[in-house]
Amino acid sequence: MRARQPQAGFTMVEVLVALVIMVIGLSGVMLMQMTTMRGNRDASRYTRCSHYAEEVMEDLRAKTIVAVEAGAGALTAQVVQAVTYRISYAVAPVPLQAELVVITTTCTFAEDGNDGEPRTARFEMLRTRQENL
Secondary structure (H helix, E strand, O other): OOOOOOOOOOOOOHHHHHHHHHHHHHHHHHHHHHHHHHHHHHHHHHHHHHEEEHHHHHHHOOHHHHHHHOOOEEEEEEEEEEEEEEEEEEEEEEEEEEEEEEEEEEEEEEOOOOOOOOOOEEEEEEEEEOOOO
16 A cells, blocks of 8 residues: 555635634724724814814905994804704904904814714904904
8 A cells, every 4th residue: 555645735624714814904994994994084074063163264354343242143054964063253452452352263173963072163363353454
């Protein structure tokens, strides 16, 4: 009888171990991809929210201080891609400075149908009550 020659190849256990290691590695890559996509989505929403707040601030710069103070409060709510952006502004006097006011524009957003904490972009500017400066 002849002696058996060892056969080349992998055993079933070696193949299964390699598959388990590959699945663990791929699941880590998928998790990283999902986290990156969520971060990009949030950054896009913050950018849009900041744009809305800046746009309101620029509109307020063009108005007289009397008109700005008279219209303070909630402005609009816009829905873009299932996200509601609420835009408002407030006018407050500067303590110990009777001629100055602080105008704060705020844009808040939360994904519709999501009970997560709303996020906010806020801008402030100082304005004088003297219109001809």
